[in-house]
Amino acid sequence: MSLKRFICFAADTLYCSFKPLRDIKSIVVNRASGTIVDLLLDVPEESEILEVVEFKGIIIPAFIDAHTHILGYAADKGLDLRGISTWEEVAEIIKTAEPTHQHWLIARGWDESKMQEGKIPDKQWLNAIRNDIPVVLIRVDGHMAICNDRAIKESGLDAYNGKDFDGNRGFVKEEALNILHKAKPVVSLEQFMKNYTDLENWFLRHGVVGSCEAGINSNLVRYIEKLNPLIKHSVLLLAEDHNAQQINLLPFTLSNGIKFSGIKMFYDGSLGSNTALLFDSYRSVKNYFGLQVKPTEYYRHWLETLKNREDIIIATHAIGDRAVHEIAELYSTVQPVGIKRIEHVQIIRDNTISLLRENNIVASIQPIHLLTDKRWIASKLNKSSLEYAYRFKTLMNNVPTILGTDFPVEEVDPFMNLYAAMFRKNPDEADAFHPQESLSIYESMDAYTAKAARYSLLEGLGTLDRGNKASFVVVDRDFIKRPEEVASAQVKKVFVDGIQRFG
Template sequence: MVSHLFVNAKVFTGRDETDFASAFRITDGSFSWVGDHSEVRGEQAVDLGGRTVLPGLLDVHTHPAALAALTDAVDCLPPQVVSLAQLLDRLRTHRNLGGGADQWIIGRGYDEARYPEGRSPTAHDLDQVSLTQPVIVKRCDGHTAVCNTRALELAGITSATPDPVGARFERDEQGRPNGILTELEAVRAVERLLPALGGDDLADRLAGLDERFLSRGIVGVCDLRASTLPDPLATFRAARARGLRPRCTLYLEWDPGRPPDDLSDEDRLGPVRIGGLKLFMDGAYSNRTAWVNDPYPDSCEHGIHTVSDEDARAAVDWARRNQVQVAVHAMGDQALEHVVELFGEAEPWLAGRPSIRLEHATLVSAGLIERITSARMSFGIATHTIFLYAEHDSYRANLSAEQARVAYPIRSLYHGVRPLALASDCPATAWSDADNVFVSVKAAVARRAYNGADIGQAEAITVPQALSLYTGRARHVAPLGQVGVIAPGYDGSFVVLDRDVFTVAHEDIDQVRIDQTWIEGAQVYAR
């Protein structure tokens, strides 16, 4: 039996927003006692010197597979890149520039809402990077990309090419494709040409994310598009064998034409497991493809409804049969309402966690919260503050005053929906450090954007409340095992901070750093 006692700390347990302790014991990798420093008498202990301790942090909506696949992409995210000229300069730093005609130049994370040019890049712009090599750069939301003329030629996209279902090849005034690929099926039409990586390469890249997560205190993640990898479960498990230490729960994107094989118990269990399906009900707010009741400002457009009711029901039937969740991407209020209409009165099939997760949940009125919580179906929500914080310019342009009032209503959700989490959606957000938990906590507490703009201060929450949405409350949203709480019986996973996040000024919360990360009683990271 291996036992370690830790004393003299300010311990936020994650069990409740008011629950703190000052000492704890870990025995054989699990918390065995949590209490007050004064209860300890004459035992050898690790003195934490009064520092602040949190449970290991959980990011229940992120994209490690995408991060691994984009290892070769140049980072074009704000705040480093905030103009079209800077975007082109950044793409010119790609190591493939000047290579052969089959060498792709890849970028990620542009956000044209910040650009003084006031528009998206086009194929014409990217042609200034290369006319002979294909160039593609994904937008910060992950739902849109833009490519150059050479990439369009390779993909066979011409004026006569029809738009994919639920997506668009944007066009110029003459009807010619302008390189902007709106929504996932349009992006895939070009991305399918990218050189494929082998399973070993992808496993190595995933394993290489270990320090990224641990330096941010993240001990558990949900990959909400794991099936961007050819064999996600095998690849993630290989990455774990190579040193990826956070727990990983994977969600497979639903393809009605090729549903996944049924799962075994082994697929659903362990530190790397299949947790559910991912279903897209609509698009994104920043590119006006979220499905909304009221049209976008100065427009008659209501966004895009991206999946048929038949396909959505088939996904739920598969998940019910395989005893896993369905995570539904639904940003717009009409998308959210439609999910509740389709499944609200259906019988839930999972015990102890939501059968259906609502991802993003941008526009949520008090009436919709009531419908969600009173439904027969068990719903959970994974939402964000990083979007309003980082993409304020897009949201300001795309939300009406009434919509802005109910955008990401974290306070209302906190008090209305028990299975609730904040998450990063990294790298599908317009911020290079999106999975720094303390950026999201700052935005939740201060409700101000990166530029100081008010993003709904009536919906602000406290620091303990925000942290509970990355710990004890977050664990109710997803099957990640016995993590997220400092309590007897849970994994001995915790983080030590470099300062007290509960007392620093709100504007400095994003400066808090992780000094140590521990998993199952072993220190795995030190700053």
């Protein structure tokens, strides 16, 4: 039997968009193109050309994660250390582990604030466990690593004397960590493809069908060309790692549909690694303000180079209030005409908010970070910084604000991310962090679908409208009406371009 030309998807409630809020009963999809051709307030009868499928629960537009590292992680993913709570256990694992990147062993995911021993061990500890091969243990945020002598020697770091490298302890941050990343052998294409497929399935089962890749190395482009992805990718190139020709071509789309839409720069590091750039000193380290990772000329150069390109994204990672302010000032001085994004914006002062608003700068935030950071943020920052941390509502009220998870720094879990955006605490905690900065379900969902797609240049996604792709998620309960249930909501089915990909 041949398939009918049209298929109608219906649910108890079908949400087309969240700002404005529009809910209907069903959509009709052209099977051949996966495009929505009609929106209906009822459920039509089956006919010779129309099949009707009804679901329990609700249908929402599929999630677009505005900041992930799925492609980068497919290449970097070594041993996964997330969830481990003692250094002793880490030692046990790496003692016998097979190398992950040819003869190198890369492991990622430790977080000292979750370790029973508290402090971070140094390279003497690591050398004693293993120094027959280069070993690199990367912190969960990707902004710091501990490495053994073998890794220091083979990467050439022993001849490097930047502030972000502590050779005695084997602590490597930011630029120094980049040197390590470039020195380590690449994974095989086969391993990359396998990692990617696993990660893509993981995204799909969470209802995420679009991703803005926040910075990849040029050596990955030849691997990315080989993929046949089900989810949609908008990829930002790490500015300094690309040749002029690649930058000149922006935006370009590969034959497999993966779109290269702009560049990514780093202005500072992270709070977890004490490298975010602050106006006021860190509380945990006296008279220390963090790092600006490149000279100011570097940012100016790229902004000038791409100044007249309308259809691209310029995204800069800035976490500390000083980093956010300085990059906003540069955006404001050079005035590039494309989409100007600041990634993370974890601390921001009032005068910087005006600067963002006047220059139409997009805030790309990851509420889910708050669930981790909340546990140590008060010991890390002085009061004057703490007051301006994680101002989601203030940002939302003033500038285009979009949501992401920064996967694999955090899990690519939309429901936990939404919970963090709305409740600003872990489900088992009593107190919210600055509850006046909570977002509503409508703001959060709009920022996670329509706006995330728009400011990631992922066309045809984010709302269930005529002419858009039928990329949607069936969820077991109506967490739009009852946001307090979001943490227990479950993805039942996921469709991409009208085709079921999960459930």
